[in-house]
Amino acid sequence: MSENFKTIRELADELGVSKKKIHYxxxxxxxxxxQRLDGTIYLGKSAISKIKSNMGYSKMSISDTLDIQNRHVLDSGLDTEKNKLINEKSEQISYLKEQLNKKDGQLAIKDEQIKSLVEIQNQTQNLLDQQQRLALQDKKLLEEYKSEIQSLKALTTEDNKAHAEEQSEDANISVKDKSKRWWRFGK
Incomplete structure (x- = not known):
């Protein structure tokens, strides 16, 4: 309204008392x-002076009034500082909560990545095991083939020897036959 009127709260702050005392x-x-306006009570100068006199404030000196006003300013300054600190702390808390939520999301992603890497590692290990089994089977087959080849070589060398012996015997027989024949013509 105007500077001549004060609300109950303004008067209570000025005097450094509770609103209940002013209401009383x-x-x-x-x-x-x-005067009432939109549910708010406004007090004029005469109402304020009566309230002050009823509460014993009219006898106060100017220095007492200044002390009360200074206390009110200090209290409001402290309230402002408290509010600033509270706001800063709540902003810090909300920032930290946001960071924690981000970190939780990142951890969930990392957990999924680790899980997939472990699955890949298991698959790779299975493939390595299969490859080792196949290599062992190949080695056994190679050894079997080598032994078969050696046995076949042995058979072929024996067959070749037998065949060579037969040929040499046949050759000896034919040479003997020829020699017998030649001698026959010469006799």
């Missing part, structure tokens, strides 16, 4: 000293 003093006043 307002209830003692005549209704013509009080």
């Amino acid at each position: 003093q307002v209830s003692k006043l005549d209704s013509n000293l009080i």
